Amino acid sequence: MGIKKSIPPIDALEKVTGRAKYCFDMKLQGMLYGKVKRSPHPHARITGIDTSKAESHAGVWCVVTAKDYPQAYYGLGLSDQPLFAQDVVRYVGEPVAAVAAESERAAEEALHLIEVGYEELPAYLNPEEAISPGAQPIHPNYSRYKREYVTSDLDLGLPNVCNVYQVKKGDVERGFLEADLVVESRFTTAMIAQCPLEPHVAIADVDLEGNITIWTNTQTPYRVKHQLCQMLRIPRHKVRIIVPPHVGGGFGNRVNMKAEGIAAALALKAKRPVKVAFTREEVFTSTTVRHPYIVYIKDGVRKDGRIIARYIKVILDGGAYADVGYLVTSAGSWGATAAYDIPSFHLLAIRAYTNHAVGGAYRGFGASQLQFAVESQMDIVAEKLGIDPVELRLRNLLDRGEENVEGKRLLTTGAKTCLLRAAELIGWGKPFEKVKGGLRRGRGIALGARQFVRTASSAVVRVLDDETIEVWSSATDLGQGARTIIAQIAAEEFKAPLSSVKVRTVDTDVTPFETGQAGSSTTFKVGQAVRLACLDAKKQLFDIAAKRLDACVEDLDMENGKIFVKYEPERSIRVSELFTYIPVMRAGPFSEYGEIIGRATFTPKGEDYTAKEAVSYSAQAVEVEVDVSTGSVRILKLVNVVDPGTPINPLLVEAQAEGGMCMGIGAALLEELKLDKQGRIVNPDFTDYKIPTALDVPTLGDVIVEVIETPYEQGPYGAKGIGEVVTMPTAAAIANAIFDAVGVRLTHIPMTPQRIYEALAKEGGAHRVLKEYEDGLGGEV
Amino acid sequence: MNYDITLTVNGRRYKLGVDPLRTLVEVLREDLGFTGVKVGCGKGECGACTILLNGKPVNSCLILAVEADGSSILTIEGLSKDGTLHPLQEAFVKYGAVQCGYCTAGMILSAKALLDENPNPSELDIREAISGNLCRCTGYAKIVKAILEAARKGA
Numbered sequence: 042m043g044i045k046k047s048i049p050p051i052d053a054l055e056k057v058t059g060r061a062k063y064c065f066d067m068k069l070q071g072m073l074y075g076k077v078k079r080s081p082h083p084h085a086r087i088t089g090i091d092t093s094k095a096e097s098h099a100g101v102w103c104v105v106t107a108k109d110y111p112q113a114y115y116g117l118g119l120s121d122q123p124l125f126a127q128d129v130v131r132y133v134g135e136p137v138a139a140v141a142a143e144s145e146r147a148a149e150e151a152l153h154l155i156e157v158g159y160e161e162l163p164a165y166l167n168p169e170e171a172i173s174p175g176a177q178p179i180h181p182n183y184s185r186y187k188r189e190y191v192t193s194d195l196d197l198g199l200p201n202v203c204n205v206y207q208v209k210k211g212d213v214e215r216g217f218l219e220a221d222l223v224v225e226s227r228f229t230t231a232m233i234a235q236c237p238l239e240p241h242v243a244i245a246d247v248d249l250e251g252n253i254t255i256w257t258n259t260q261t262p263y264r265v266k267h268q269l270c271q272m273l274r275i276p277r278h279k280v281r282i283i284v285p286p287h288v289g290g291g292f293g294n295r296v297n298m299k300a301e302g303i304a305a306a307l308a309l310k311a312k313r314p315v316k317v318a319f320t321r322e323e324v325f326t327s328t329t330v331r332h333p334y335i336v337y338i339k340d341g342v343r344k345d346g347r348i349i350a351r352y353i354k355v356i357l358d359g360g361a362y363a364d365v366g367y368l369v370t371s372a373g374s375w376g377a378t379a380a381y382d383i384p385s386f387h388l389l390a391i392r393a394y395t396n397h398a399v400g401g402a403y404r405g406f407g408a409s410q411l412q413f414a415v416e417s418q419m420d421i422v423a424e425k426l427g428i429d430p431v432e433l434r435l436r437n438l439l440d441r442g443e444e445n446v447e448g449k450r451l452l453t454t455g456a457k458t459c460l461l462r463a464a465e466l467i468g469w470g471k472p473f474e475k476v477k478g479g480l481r482r483g484r485g486i487a488l489g490a491r492q493f494v495r496t497a498s499s500a501v502v503r504v505l506d507d508e509t510i511e512v513w514s515s516a517t518d519l520g521q522g523a524r525t526i527i528a529q530i531a532a533e534e535f536k537a538p539l540s541s542v543k544v545r546t547v548d549t550d551v552t553p554f555e556t557g558q559a560g561s562s563t564t565f566k567v568g569q570a571v572r573l574a575c576l577d578a579k580k581q582l583f584d585i586a587a588k589r590l591d592a593c594v595e596d597l598d599m600e601n602g603k604i605f606v607k608y609e610p611e612r613s614i615r616v617s618e619l620f621t622y623i624p625v626m627r628a629g630p631f632s633e634y635g636e637i638i639g640r641a642t643f644t645p646k647g648e649d650y651t652a653k654e655a656v657s658y659s660a661q662a663v664e665v666e667v668d669v670s671t672g673s674v675r676i677l678k679l680v681n682v683v684d685p686g687t688p689i690n691p692l693l694v695e696a697q698a699e700g701g702m703c704m705g706i707g708a709a710l711l712e713e714l715k716l717d718k719q720g721r722i723v724n725p726d727f728t729d730y731k732i733p734t735a736l737d738v739p740t741l742g743d744v745i746v747e748v749i750e751t752p753y754e755q756g757p758y759g760a761k762g763i764g765e766v767v768t769m770p771t772a773a774a775i776a777n778a779i780f781d782a783v784g785v786r787l788t789h790i791p792m793t794p795q796r797i798y799e800a801l802a803k804e805g806g807a808h809r810v811l812k813e814y815e816d817g818l819g820g821e822v
Numbered sequence: 823m824n825y826d827i828t829l830t831v832n833g834r835r836y837k838l839g840v841d842p843l844r845t846l847v848e849v850l851r852e853d854l855g856f857t858g859v860k861v862g863c864g865k866g867e868c869g870a871c872t873i874l875l876n877g878k879p880v881n882s883c884l885i886l887a888v889e890a891d892g893s894s895i896l897t898i899e900g901l902s903k904d905g906t907l908h909p910l911q912e913a914f915v916k917y918g919a920v921q922c923g924y925c926t927a928g929m930i931l932s933a934k935a936l937l938d939e940n941p942n943p944s945e946l947d948i949r950e951a952i953s954g955n956l957c958r959c960t961g962y963a964k965i966v967k968a969i970l971e972a973a974r975k976g977a
Contacts, residue, residue, distance in 0.1 A: 049918040057911040057930060058921030059898035066857035126946030145841075167920030236958050238870060240922035289860075290958050293945045321863040520922025520959045689856020692918045696960060700921065727867035727956060733963040735949040741970075744963050 043533035047692035061287040064258040075317035076148035080130035083396035083720035088158035097155040100147030103313040118367035120187040131361035134326035140308040168358040168393035171201040171309040201394040205372040211385030216350020220341030228414035229711040239289020242318040243300035254557040260295035261557030284547040291519035293402030313333030325725035329401020333358040335412035360397040373407020380490035382439040386446040388669035415485035416773030449653040455751040459660035463682040468663035483782025489659035492561025493762030495645040500555035500570035504637040506620035508602040513719040515555035516567040534575035536600040561762025568757035569643040578639025594623035658684040666779040672798030687759035734814020827891035832900025840936035847882040858898040872928030879935040898927035909977035913968035921959030
């Protein structure tokens with residue numbers, strides 16, 4: 042029972058036996074298969090679509106285009122994305138039409154029979170060019186798009202600006218004048234993909250009254266419901282979203298509507314259930330990608346290592362549409378605002394429209410790219426000042442109670458402990474073998490710090506006469522273990538065995554509102570909602586039990602299904618005894634109160650949707666080996682010290698930390714969606730887009746995860762969110778280690794062997810490094 | 823036109839008429855209901871559809887069903903016997919080597935093929951054996967630990 046226990050995921054057994062059913066595995070009676078015709082051009086006007094041949098193809102039930110859904114736009118904050126391209130296509134892979142047919146093959150064949158005429162338009166493939174004065178707008182109707190929740194007042198007067206976010210404190214210009222040293226850098230990150238293993242899939246079914254039921258593997262069920270209703274202009278009650286208990290990974294790629302809208306459009310027209318399962322190629326090109334970043338940092342520093350002024354300009358390549366990018370623009374800034382105490386600070390983030398694939402959510406929500414820049418910059422500053430990188434960070438660290446650059450007083454601790462412990466575990470400052478022939482070794486460290494999203498969440502807890510505790514929540518389990526955490530919390534509150542808790546399937550007709558699994562928020566907000574709903578249900582049980590036991594509610598407690606008087610435990614009654622059957626009809630069971638249903642909505646204090654005063658930490662230290670003759674990097678050792686507040690399940694925190702680092706290695710060294718001159722992704726598959734395999738991560742003893750505990754008052758039992766911060770500092774830690782090894786600063790990720798080799802060549806090449814060795818400059822430090 | 827084939831899946835014989843263009847993974851999932859065999863890419867790149875074909879690990883999305891005629895197949899559904907978990911399955915649960923679970927079946931079957939051939943694998947042997955099975959969640963550490971433990975227990 043309960044929290045702070047390392048328990049394997051509650052659904053592990055179903056998964057190791059192949060019994061777990063995913064959305065991809067589902068079939069409905071009479072189901073059709075949907076396929077999508079997509080744009081081959083980055084930017085073009087549609088001159089005509091002829092669907093007649095496709096419609097008469099054997100097995101085809103219907104074809105849908107923008108003609109069927111004119112003005113069907115969606116987005117988060119900014120509804121700029123059409124369900125099917127309306128007159129203009131803005132990226133390669135944009136949906137133009139879709140087909141529903143009796144088999145996948147018939148649908149695929151029909152796609153080839155759809156004739157689309159295009160007139161190509163100039164494409165913007167560089168975000169800085171797209172927002173240059175004089176550039177043609179990619180969205181001429183931008184100002185007429187529907188907006189909600191989030192808007193920016195800042196008008197830069199530049200074309201193709203999707204969103205702007207700014208943080209300002211003090212006077213950076215004065216800071217630069219007062220500084221002993223000004224350090225300026227530019228960093229860039231490649232376009233990369235989330236790559237959940239289960240492709241996106243949605244099955245839509247429509248009844249005679251036009252009620253739409255969708256089974257989907259989304260990570261934001263209520264948001265999909267909202268977007269569908271808005272896009273189709275239908276009331277809320279008409280859309281029901283069901284998410285199977287098992288979803289094959291998320292990492293942000295399932296935030297917002299993806300296959301659901303297309304499936305619904307086809308099902309409405311075909312009047313049959315339709316399944317739309319994306320191919321792997323579609324997942325790469327036509328869902329969302331991680332925004333490529335260009336980051337300019339200018340620091341004003343004092344000789345003692347204090348950063349007194351920092352200016353950061355971020356250009357996000359947002360691609361063709363907003364998706365969730367409206368939020369990434371602001372939430373991404375946390376990668377620069379959470380960790381350090383900087384008197385004068387100015388951050389300006391501009392999300393540019395381009396004709397690239399759409400930038401969306403990716404574990405870290407934009408903060409990872411920025412943290413790569415900031416944590417690399419910390420080492421650049423440290424080197425210039427001749428101060429140890431760990432020491433430099435400590436001198437600038439924001440402490441509990443201090444105001445961050447956004448004017449919020451920090452309520453959490455943990456950064457310092459994480460940093461020092463990570464340094465200790467890697468052997469920071471201790472001598473190690475730096476040179477071995479053409480191989481050079483180096484160590485690097487970086488601090489991950491991230492606020493987490495704190496939106497509202499509701500939960501319902503129903504207690505049954507067999508003492509089962511049912512939890513109804515709309516939190517999706519993407520593999521992170523949401524259902525396990527929920528079960529542990531309910532078990533803790535009822536002091537009952539874990540096996541007595543049943544976490545019900547997400548179904549918006551039944552399970553209550555929940556914002557979705559994004560922004561490292563689930564344990565925090567869903568955890569709180571479940572805890573409070575348990576308290577509500579318990580109160581109802583105690584009210585009845587108090588009468589039966591002739592005791593005060595305040596004097597009661599419960600354990601393992603037994604409610605008892607605290608000071609006289611033998612005065613007790615079982616939960617099952619609180620339920621009775623109506624004798625004649627054997628109807629029931631009912632308690633005196635009818636059903637025992639506890640409910641709660643957790644709304645965090647404050648108006649911000651972010652807990653800007655609460656930060657989770659992950660300090661990572663790494664030892665690498667660079668082969669100077671090839672530029673290839675091997676990771677020898679990886680340390681991750683994580684601060685999740687109170688770990689509800691240390692095993693799952695550890696699992697997040699290990700997985701997060703692995704994803705971080707991918708982004709740092711391997712992963713890059715390559716674009717040709719037409720903005721086409723040329724490697725939309727796992728052969729040419731490399732994610733880490735079991736051979737790309739260090740061996741067991743060399744991956745060290747430690748979980749520290751620093752309870753956070755507002756979290757459930759002190760817990761904070763952890764899912765994203767664990768992947769954020771990896772790239773910078775590796776870049777810093779490469780610098781330590783070969784004295785070359787890489788400012789672009791991924792740091793591929795080619796880029797490292799070229800950087801070495803610029804700095805005198807492998808010869809210099811080898812010569813240093815021969816001259817005896819290398820060796821032990 | 824359909825071709826008649828015979829498959830032995832998890833010890834049970836099936837006689838089927840299949841379209842020669844259909845892949846083995848399609849037939850296993852759609853016709854026989856073995857949805858424990860997963861589809862992640864359909865191109866032999868991710869390993870989620872790994873099965874044991876006559877004892878050898880293969881990507882079932884790269885094999886036509888007719889090519890498998892007469893062969894003996896093990897899917898994840900056939901690994902536990904009479905409700906008793908295979909030591910690999912047990913170890914995967916114990917170590918929490920499972921997150922989203924989409925790669926799990928393929929991962930376990932690749933590991934089984936390794937242990938069948940090499941009962942005392944080194945960590946590197948294990949990493950090589952599962953290097954064709956992509957996992958985006960775990961970072962592989964718990965998976966490798968679980969396989970090592972299963973090997974120790976003589977899986």
